Structure formats: C-alpha cells, structure tokens
Amino acid sequence: MKYLIVGATGNIGTRVTQRLIARGERPSIFVRNAKKAKALFGAQVDIHVGDLDKAPSSLATALNGANGVFLVSDGPDLDTRDHTVAFAAKSAGIRHLVKLSTLDVHTGVGTGPWHARGEAAVRESGVAFTFIQAAGFMLNALGWSDSIREESVLRTFTGNGKIAFIHPDDIADVTTAVLTTPDYDGQSLVITGPEALSYGEMAATLGRAIGKSIRFEEISDRQAHAGVVAWAGRGPYADALVDIWRAVREGRLATVSDGVMQVIGRKPISFGRWAEENVGAFS
Numbered sequence: 001m002k003y004l005i006v007g008a009t010g011n012i013g014t015r016v017t018q019r020l021i022a023r024g025e026r027p028s029i030f031v032r033n034a035k036k037a038k039a040l041f042g043a044q045v046d047i048h049v050g051d052l053d054k055a056p057s058s059l060a061t062a063l064n065g066a067n068g069v070f071l072v073s074d075g076p077d078l079d080t081r082d083h084t085v086a087f088a089a090k091s092a093g094i095r096h097l098v099k100l101s102t103l104d105v106h107t108g109v110g111t112g113p114w115h116a117r118g119e120a121a122v123r124e125s126g127v128a129f130t131f132i133q134a135a136g137f138m139l140n141a142l143g144w145s146d147s148i149r150e151e152s153v154l155r156t157f158t159g160n161g162k163i164a165f166i167h168p169d170d171i172a173d174v175t176t177a178v179l180t181t182p183d184y185d186g187q188s189l190v191i192t193g194p195e196a197l198s199y200g201e202m203a204a205t206l207g208r209a210i211g212k213s214i215r216f217e218e219i220s221d222r223q224a225h226a227g228v229v230a231w232a233g234r235g236p237y238a239d240a241l242v243d244i245w246r247a248v249r250e251g252r253l254a255t256v257s258d259g260v261m262q263v264i265g266r267k268p269i270s271f272g273r274w275a276e277e278n279v280g281a282f283s
C-alpha cells in the first residue's frame with residue numbers, strides 16, 4: 001500500500017505521517033509548504049506541493065500510485081475540499097479514504113454540521129471510507145496557557161459540564177491502524193478520551209502537573225465570545241467555539257466511547273498524562 005496524507009503538516013497529519021514512516025512506509029504528502037514539510041519529515045516522504053483551494057487539480061499527481069488516503073480538512077466550507085479529495089480519490093482508484101471528522105456530527109454542535117456535509121460529500125463520491133469521529137482535542141487546552149502562565153487562572157463559561165478530550169497520539173494511533181487495514185471500511189468510529197472532565201477538574205490536573213494552584217473563573221457567554229473574537233476574529237469559527245462551550249455547560253458533550261480500545265486494544269491516554277507532557281506550555 002502507498003498512502004497519501006492531506007494535512008500532513010498539521011497536528012494529527014504530522015503524527016500519522018510519522019507513524020507510517022516508523023512502520024517502514026514511505027508516505028506521499030500533499031502540502032502547501034514544502035519547506036515546512038521537509039523540516040518535519042526530511043527525505044522520508046514524497047512531497048507533493050499544491051493547494052486544495054487555489055489549485056485543486058494539483059492533487060491528481062499526488063494521488064498517482066497511492067491506494068490509501070488520510071484527509072484532514074477544516075473550516076465552515078470543508079465540505080468543498082472533502083468533495084474535491086473524495087471525487088479525485090475515486091477517479092484515481094484509491095482503495096480507502098479515512099477522513100478526520102468530529103463526534104459532533106451526532107450532536108450538531110460547533111463544527112458538527114461542517115463535517116456532516118463533508119462526510120456526505122465523501123459518501124456521494126463512492127470511494128470506500130472510514131470516518132474518525134473524534135471528541136475535542138486535549139491540544140485545545142493549549143489555548144488556556146497564557147492565562148494560566150501569567151495569572152494562574154482559567155476563565156470559561158462551561159460550568160460543571162464535562163467533556164472527554166482525546167490525546168492527539170490516540171487519534172493518530174487509531175487513524176494509522178484504520179488506514180493500514182481494510183477492516184473498518186464503511187464505518188464511523190467515535191473516539192474519545194478515557195473520562196469526561198469539567199474544565200475545573202482539568203485546571204486542577206494542570207495545576208498538579210505544574211505545581212501551582214489554578215483558579216477557575218466563570219465568565220459569561222458574551223465575555224467568552226468577545227475573547228474568541230479578539231484572537232480568531234468575528235465569524236463562524238468564533239460562533240462554533242462558543243456553541244461548543246455552551247453545549248459542554250449544558251452537559252451535551254460528555255460522551256465517553258470505547259472506540260480507542262476497540263481499534264488499538266488499549267485504553268485512551270489520560271488528561272493527566274497530557275498535562276505532564278505539556279508542563280512547559282503552562283509554567
């Protein structure tokens with residue numbers, strides 16, 4: 001099998017590419033920035049430079065000779081890119097496409113509707129697929145690092161609501177396993193972290209990891225929205241994030257699944273371990 005990774009320079013794509021290399025594969029990667037790709041993977045991959053928005057036809061060469069594709073796409077119009085990749089994959093005779101999606105296609109919260117449209121585009125193409133429907137990433141907690149480092153505080157409006165954030169290595173391990181067998185064709189796999197935790201509980205866990213007490217401060221929906229708009233700008237991203245936090249507070253995102261165990265036969269990694277791995281960002 002020859003694999004093509006779309007989104008190889010991102011959080012999950014980098015890890016999946018590294019895992020394929022560790023298995024002795026030489027993956028192809030479709031990237032916008034060859035320099036960034038070389039810094040990450042050296043000469044261990046075949047780099048194809050292109051852009052799904054500006055030059056979607058650049059994908060055809062990258063697909064040449066590949067059998068399996070891992071697709072990461074983002075944004076409110078991600079279904080356009082999913083459509084481009086899935087239909088190109090189908091006409092290139094790709095055997096299996098694995099799409100990173102979200103658990104929220106089931107709740108309709110946040111980016112859920114974006115990915116639901118993306119999944120529909122993949123189904124419509126007729127290519128064999130697997131959807132990895134991941135819970136919120138533990139990496140999102142890096143967004144708290146400034147206020148924790150500078151003021152020892154985490155401000156949210158999620159109340160006592162809980163969410164089972166998942167470790168990026170679990171997403172990458174599951175994806176690599178799914179990509180390298182035909183066993184999951186046609187399936188949607190819901191994967192989450194091991195336990196649902198409130199933001200207060202996660203703040204306490206981070207506090208233990210860095211040896212400092214972290215205050216948990218409740219803010220209003222409007223304050224949270226203003227905070228997101230300050231760094232992400234007004235628009236669908238900011239709205240999606242606030243929608244997610246509201247759903248957490250309302251207890252609608254507390255799903256815990258055994259998806260990681262089902263696919264790779266081990267428990268998902270705890271938030272405590274992620275916190276220990278990332279103390280540098282918070283202290």
Ligand SMILES: NC(=O)c1ccc[n+]([C@@H]2O[C@H](COP(=O)([O-])OP(=O)(O)OC[C@H]3O[C@@H](n4cnc5c(N)ncnc54)[C@H](OP(=O)(O)O)[C@@H]3O)[C@@H](O)[C@H]2O)c1
Binds near residue numbers: 007011013053103136
């Ligand atoms: N964060 C969460 O809690 C969460 C939960 C569930 C699901 N998800 C989903 O996970 C995905 C994000 O995964 P991630 O964090 O690994 O993503 P990421 O780090 O933001 O990486 C995105 C990748 O896509 C590439 N890319 C962007 N636009 C492109 C274009 N026009 N043509 C070609 N490549 C392009 C980027 O390349 P450059 O390096 O050139 O920018 C990068 O490699 C999204 O679909 C999100 O909805 C996230």
